[in-house]
Amino acid sequence: MTAFAPRRLSTTALIHLALAAVLAVGGAAVALDGGNLFATANLVDMLTRTSLTGFLAIGMTLVILCRSLDLSVGYVAALSSLVAATTMDGQAANVPLAVALVLLVSGLVGAANGAIVAFLKVNPFIATLGTGLILKGYLDTEYQGPAGDVPAVFQQFGYTRIAFVPVSALVMLAVAAAAIGFLRSTRTGHHMYAVGGDVDVARMSGIRTTRVLLTAHVLCGMCAGLAGLLLAARFGTGSAEAYTNLYELDAIAAVVLGGTLLLGGKGGVAGTVAGVAILAVLDSVFNVMQIDPFAKDVLRGAVIIAAVALYARRQLDRTARRPRFAATPRRPS
Amino acid sequence: MTRVRALGAALQGAGTVFLLLALTFAAIAVVNPGFFEAPSVMAFLKQAAPLVVLAAGQYFVVVSGNFDLSVGALVGAQVVIAARLIDGVESRTVPVMLVMLAFGIGVGLVNGLITTVLKVQSFITTLGMLLVLYGAIRLWTGGAPTGDLSEAFRTPGRLGITGVPLIGQIPWALLIMLAVGAGAILLMRTRFGRILIASGDNELAARLSGARVDAVRTAAFVLSGISATIAGVLIGGFAGVSAQVGEGLEFTVITAVVLGGVALGGGRGTALAAMAGALAIEALFTLFNQMALPATLRPAVQGAIIIAAVAYAARRRLRPAPQPTAAPS
Numbered sequence: 001m002t003a004f005a006p007r008r009l010s011t012t013a014l015i016h017l018a019l020a021a022v023l024a025v026g027g028a029a030v031a032l033d034g035g036n037l038f039a040t041a042n043l044v045d046m047l048t049r050t051s052l053t054g055f056l057a058i059g060m061t062l063v064i065l066c067r068s069l070d071l072s073v074g075y076v077a078a079l080s081s082l083v084a085a086t087t088m089d090g091q092a093a094n095v096p097l098a099v100a101l102v103l104l105v106s107g108l109v110g111a112a113n114g115a116i117v118a119f120l121k122v123n124p125f126i127a128t129l130g131t132g133l134i135l136k137g138y139l140d141t142e143y144q145g146p147a148g149d150v151p152a153v154f155q156q157f158g159y160t161r162i163a164f165v166p167v168s169a170l171v172m173l174a175v176a177a178a179a180i181g182f183l184r185s186t187r188t189g190h191h192m193y194a195v196g197g198d199v200d201v202a203r204m205s206g207i208r209t210t211r212v213l214l215t216a217h218v219l220c221g222m223c224a225g226l227a228g229l230l231l232a233a234r235f236g237t238g239s240a241e242a243y244t245n246l247y248e249l250d251a252i253a254a255v256v257l258g259g260t261l262l263l264g265g266k267g268g269v270a271g272t273v274a275g276v277a278i279l280a281v282l283d284s285v286f287n288v289m290q291i292d293p294f295a296k297d298v299l300r301g302a303v304i305i306a307a308v309a310l311y312a313r314r315q316l317d318r319t320a321r322r323p324r325f326a327a328t329p330r331r332p333s
Numbered sequence: 334m335t336r337v338r339a340l341g342a343a344l345q346g347a348g349t350v351f352l353l354l355a356l357t358f359a360a361i362a363v364v365n366p367g368f369f370e371a372p373s374v375m376a377f378l379k380q381a382a383p384l385v386v387l388a389a390g391q392y393f394v395v396v397s398g399n400f401d402l403s404v405g406a407l408v409g410a411q412v413v414i415a416a417r418l419i420d421g422v423e424s425r426t427v428p429v430m431l432v433m434l435a436f437g438i439g440v441g442l443v444n445g446l447i448t449t450v451l452k453v454q455s456f457i458t459t460l461g462m463l464l465v466l467y468g469a470i471r472l473w474t475g476g477a478p479t480g481d482l483s484e485a486f487r488t489p490g491r492l493g494i495t496g497v498p499l500i501g502q503i504p505w506a507l508l509i510m511l512a513v514g515a516g517a518i519l520l521m522r523t524r525f526g527r528i529l530i531a532s533g534d535n536e537l538a539a540r541l542s543g544a545r546v547d548a549v550r551t552a553a554f555v556l557s558g559i560s561a562t563i564a565g566v567l568i569g570g571f572a573g574v575s576a577q578v579g580e581g582l583e584f585t586v587i588t589a590v591v592l593g594g595v596a597l598g599g600g601r602g603t604a605l606a607a608m609a610g611a612l613a614i615e616a617l618f619t620l621f622n623q624m625a626l627p628a629t630l631r632p633a634v635q636g637a638i639i640i641a642a643v644a645y646a647a648r649r650r651l652r653p654a655p656q657p658t659a660a661p662s
Contacts, residue, residue, distance in 0.1 A: 134636040
């Protein structure tokens, strides 16, 4: 595993440099416009934006590393917000139960995704699109409007901040740290890279690939559950409408922007967090400069393509150094 | 040899979709025996035509090993462009259609070049294109589509040849659908088609045998752009102009192609089966209508059927050559 460290570090370093550049350019642009990107209100806005996409993107990183995908996270988050709000029902005492129930439900949806992908061999794109549609049908039928009531204690999760750092962003960073630790120093974490790199080789090396895939999907579902808890805390109620925001595409964009290969086997959560931050900074800059919201989508699309084209260029150099049918095995450095 | 293998693969992958199509039509016949009279069948085909045309375009992209997520946004953009530029003036119909065709080809070309030359995965390229088109169109129109389509523009999507004995009216949309379908099937029998499948099956092997993989893949994106343009004309004529036209269509059409037994990742499946997949999805929607299912429940049933159909197809595919079981460590 140490062989991977220098490469992963360098990609992550590049993304953090990109984040710094985006911050600098954004700050300069806002300053020219007569504003201050680093004013407290703007910093709070930026960090608040990171937490929701952050939860989803951390889980998404795990499944993408395994060469899978999860298009159902937006629906899982919406379902989780409803489960949380209806279980709490305005009672502070119900909070622990609600959190546990959300993690259970979202984990189960993740397990269903993982089982369909791993055992039924359905392409993850189709499998998770399908479970997403099933959830959408359930949500639209059962909940016509907002439901449930989140007690003030739990709404703190959405609004409290320490200095200019929202608690939700801190929790997201803690989850990110846990995920980094999980990928770097647990056996299952290492197996995820192996499964994403080449599932057949992984299986022949004695890794129980289906179990690894299942774990990744369960964790991804639970991350979406956390995002749902945050949605409930922010809105003060559960809302089925949350899925219309296409969070899953945002999360995938952040993961890819963070340098994780969509084809699996390479990348990490540290890059993903930077990817989420880049998107959040861009959004904040557009907001402060009052750029037309539709121009935001155009710029976003262009930035994502440009970034991935840049990574692909680096990737090309690397494959040139590491031919596919190399006669001699690569020496670990 | 290739022909025999292609036939075998076609039967294996496509069996599921024709079975599903037959079952759905049987269910429709049970629920509403009157459905199989000429006018309602023609109305069904008219409604299904845009998705079938899109499926043909998406098939080229998917079989060469890529995705095109931008088609929904492109269809929406084309309809909005048509309404804005024609603005109700009949004489502008043909020039504007040519502009739309150029735009569709241009978007396909950009998708293809970014994917092949810049080596960006097509999922990301076309996701970015989706965002760009979505934002650009709303930016251009200021949020709500303006202008009006002309009568001539609406004709292909709405009208047909009237006064045909027995059948009554043959919709133009059906004829366009058949022409596109025949074109797609014929195209896959040419050198181009074989190289396309080879590129999706094993890119390295195709390259080493001298195939111009990047060129055919780019051409596939262009074909998808053209199909989105044709679908835009049909949908615009049939359903009219709104900001929501085309939204979510990309997922429906990819579902249709996969339902037709075309493997995501490329190299397997036929154009005919892909278009049959689109027809099966439209038939399912019709069945839901006939059964008066609550509209909100439709996505759930759709999702369950997609997973079941693809799982069934995967099982059939895996059976002849079972995967080696993992040795316990």
